[in-house]
Each structure stands twice: as C-alpha cells, then as structure tokens.
Amino acid sequence: MSEPTRRRLGRPPRAENQRERIMHEAAILFARSGFDASSLNELAEEAGISKAGIYHYFKTKQDVYDAIIIKTLEGLFDHVSMTVGSVAEPQDKLLAFMTAHADFFERNYWAFRCMLVSFSGMSVPTSRHEAVVLREHYEHLLRDIIADGVRQGHFRAVDPAGTGRAVLSMLNWMARWFQPGGPKTASQVAEEYADLLFHGLRG
Amino acid sequence: MSEPTRRRLGRPPRAENQRERIMHEAAILFARSGFDASSLNELAEEAGISKAGIYHYFKTKQDVYDAIIIKTLEGLFDHVSMTVGSVAEPQDKLLAFMTAHADFFERNYWAFRCMLVSFSGMSVPTSRHEAVVLREHYEHLLRDIIADGVRQGHFRAVDPAGTGRAVLSMLNWMARWFQPGGPKTASQVAEEYADLLFHGLRG
Numbered sequence: 131m132s133e134p135t136r137r138r139l140g141r142p143p144r145a146e147n148q149r150e151r152i153m154h155e156a157a158i159l160f161a162r163s164g165f166d167a168s169s170l171n172e173l174a175e176e177a178g179i180s181k182a183g184i185y186h187y188f189k190t191k192q193d194v195y196d197a198i199i200i201k202t203l204e205g206l207f208d209h210v211s212m213t214v215g216s217v218a219e220p221q222d223k224l225l226a227f228m229t230a231h232a233d234f235f236e237r238n239y240w241a242f243r244c245m246l247v248s249f250s251g252m253s254v255p256t257s258r259h260e261a262v263v264l265r266e267h268y269e270h271l272l273r274d275i276i277a278d279g280v281r282q283g284h285f286r287a288v289d290p291a292g293t294g295r296a297v298l299s300m301l302n303w304m305a306r307w308f309q310p311g312g313p314k315t316a317s318q319v320a321e322e323y324a325d326l327l328f329h330g331l332r333g
Numbered sequence: 334m335s336e337p338t339r340r341r342l343g344r345p346p347r348a349e350n351q352r353e354r355i356m357h358e359a360a361i362l363f364a365r366s367g368f369d370a371s372s373l374n375e376l377a378e379e380a381g382i383s384k385a386g387i388y389h390y391f392k393t394k395q396d397v398y399d400a401i402i403i404k405t406l407e408g409l410f411d412h413v414s415m416t417v418g419s420v421a422e423p424q425d426k427l428l429a430f431m432t433a434h435a436d437f438f439e440r441n442y443w444a445f446r447c448m449l450v451s452f453s454g455m456s457v458p459t460s461r462h463e464a465v466v467l468r469e470h471y472e473h474l475l476r477d478i479i480a481d482g483v484r485q486g487h488f489r490a491v492d493p494a495g496t497g498r499a500v501l502s503m504l505n506w507m508a509r510w511f512q513p514g515g516p517k518t519a520s521q522v523a524e525e526y527a528d529l530l531f532h533g534l535r536g
Contacts, residue, residue: 166370221534246509279534286536292525293534295510296503303502306449322495330533331424331482331496333489 220279423482
C-alpha cells in the first residue's frame, strides 16, 4: 500500500479507517480532476486499495462524493458550534465562528476544495437533501449570533441574513485562493476579516 | 437557426456578431456542463451553427473558453474603471467599484459562472498569462482606491491587499448563489456589502 506524503495537505492526523482514507483520497482526486473526469479505478489506485475494497464501503462514485460533503458539513458544524458555545459575547462569538471555520477549512483543505470549487456532482436526492439541511443549520448558527448581537446592542441594526452571507462569502472564497503552508494561516486571515467587519473601513 | 430565449440570462442586448454569439452559448454550456464534459458538437447545436462555422473563429474548445475569460475580464475592467473614474471620494469610489462590478456580473451572468464556478479549463499559456495580468490589473484598481482612502484619511489604516480580497470575495461568491431575476439586483446586494464594509458591525 503506497503512502505518498506530498499530497496529504489537510489530511486528518490519522486516518480513522479504510472508509475515511478512501474519502480523503477521493476528495483530492475530485478537487484536482473534477468529479466527472474522475473514475473509481483512479481512486482505487490513489488509495492503494482494490476496486472491490471501495465497493465494500460505497455503491457508486456519487456515494463517495456525497459522503465527503456530508461528513465535511457535519464536522464543520460540530467544530464551529462547540467553539462558539464556549464564548459569551456576540462579537467574540462571531470572531470564534470565523476563526474556527477557517481553521477547520485549513485542516480539511481537500474536502473543502472538492465541495466548493470542483464541479458539483451531487445528484442523489436523499444525500443532497441532507446536505441542504446541514448547510441551512450552519447558516442559522451564524445568523443567530448576528441577530443576538443586534438585539443586545453590540451590533448596529444590520440584516442577519445578508451579513451572514457576507461572512460566509469571505470564508468560502478562501477555498479558491488560499494555499496551506503560506505566510498566514486561514485562521489569521479570518481574524483580519473579522476586524474589518467589526470596525468597518471608517473605524 | 434556433433562437431559444429561456436560457438567455445575461445575454448582451444584441449579439454583436457570430463570434460573440458562439462565446455566449459556450459560456452557458461550460457553466452548466463543465468544460471537460462539453463538446464542440454540442456547442454547434446550441449556437445553431455548423461545426465548421465554429472553426472559422476558434481553433479549439480551449480557445473558446480562453476568449470568454479574456473578454469578460477586459469588459469588467473597462466598465468598472470607467465608472470609478467619474467619482471623486474614496468611499464613493469603492461603492462605485462594488456596484459596477455586481452590475457587470449580472449582465454577464453566464460568463461569470463559467469563469468562477465551472471547473477551470485554462491551459493555453499565452491566454492564461493574459488572464493573470488582467486579473492583477483589476485587483490593483481596487487596492489603489483603498490605499488612497487610507492615505487621505477617509479610511482607517487597513491593509489594502487584504481588504481588497475581502471585497472581491464577497463579489465573486455571488457567482455561486445569486440568481438573476430574484428580489434584489446584484448591485443592491453590493450596496449592502459596501454599507457593512464602511460602517462595520459596531456602527
């Protein structure tokens, strides 16, 4: 079983099991080649596993893709909501949301590239519905932080939906330009965005 | 020659010529199906033109793609820089930049989807270099506005590069979620983002 290290950016510290390893290799493959242009044969080769081994865990290529998206969205929600939950003030909560999101993105770089950049191949209805629910759930976590801040007088009367979209735009677009291992961590970039959001350009 | 209208979102008011019409149909095709999954045969069918007619203007599928990107980036720069040039104050300039960008995006919806969302197929070195230069040129237009605002004391001492990135992230991510014909124009969304940027969350 080959164990290349060069391409392991964003790999979890230790692959929990075969299924996760397949998903991780698939995320890299889909992010690099696109969903359509990737095959289970290539995936088997990259993961150092037989095609039968893949079929043991996944019925189709689509299943692998959906599993990556669902796992990433679940992990993102768990990580960010837990971080946010340990903080009291809305401004601190929003900062925690942004840095925790950026940090999770950097640690799961390929899954995010696969989810946000490569051409989406989601077409299985049940999984897709699950992903939509997870995404909405996540957006509401953010909107609630902003709405609470407005209600409690920490923020001025901005629209929580539009403001949440601005926040997620800045964070999501990182999947397009951010390179792990560069001068700043994703979390540091998020801190700068948060500073800009809190204080504005006019200070 | 078929003339479907349903799919003409973002179509220029009047196709200048055959070449532009091919590019417009190609942008829709690439944005919807992805670059790899699209063929010149499909393009010929969609554009209601023979394959020989396409070869009259473009040597390869890649040439068509590159022409779309270059034209879009050139048009964006021209439109935005002209709009910005007619305004004096940095804050008004930044607002003009953002709304002009959003407006151009909405009028060239499919080209932007093709450029920012569909899997990038750019591989011709000269064109790619041209696109990189155009993109840098555009980013500098924005950074200069921000730097001028800082120098003249209209904005606090933010980093023009990082702030410019935040602005473009918000604008670019629109290619992922914005639907023309919805409750707000892209320009109105940009105005809300500009307000958030100027005044910040704490007002």
